[in-house]
Amino acid sequence: MLENPRTRIVDPGGVIVFAQHRDLGIVGTCVERLYLLTNARCAPAIHLYERSGFVHDTEILREFGSRYARCDVAMRYRG
Numbered sequence: 001m002l003e004n005p006r007t008r009i010v011d012p013g014g015v016i017v018f019a020q021h022r023d024l025g026i027v028g029t030c031v032e033r034l035y036l037l038t039n040a041r042c043a044p045a046i047h048l049y050e051r052s053g054f055v056h057d058t059e060i061l062r063e064f065g066s067r068y069a070r071c072d073v074a075m076r077y078r079g
Contacts, residue, residue, distance in 0.1 A: 034077040
């Protein structure tokens with residue numbers, strides 16, 4: 001997908017969403033799902049994510065969380 005995103009994503013009708021920071025420029029992107037991985041000790045951040053439209057997602061935690069030793073929370077943007 002990363003080698004040719006126009007052919008693999010955009011041309012068939014998909015979109016690529018970019019996250020832009022005012023000072024840093026483009027800081028992230030997503031194709032199918034916007035999700036984040038974090039740790040339960042980051043409770044203030046998790047609360048902020050919840051208020052911003054993210055919901056806890058055990059499926060994403062199972063699929064991606066094991067890649068990171070400290071990850072025990074996964075959230076998906078329900079937008």
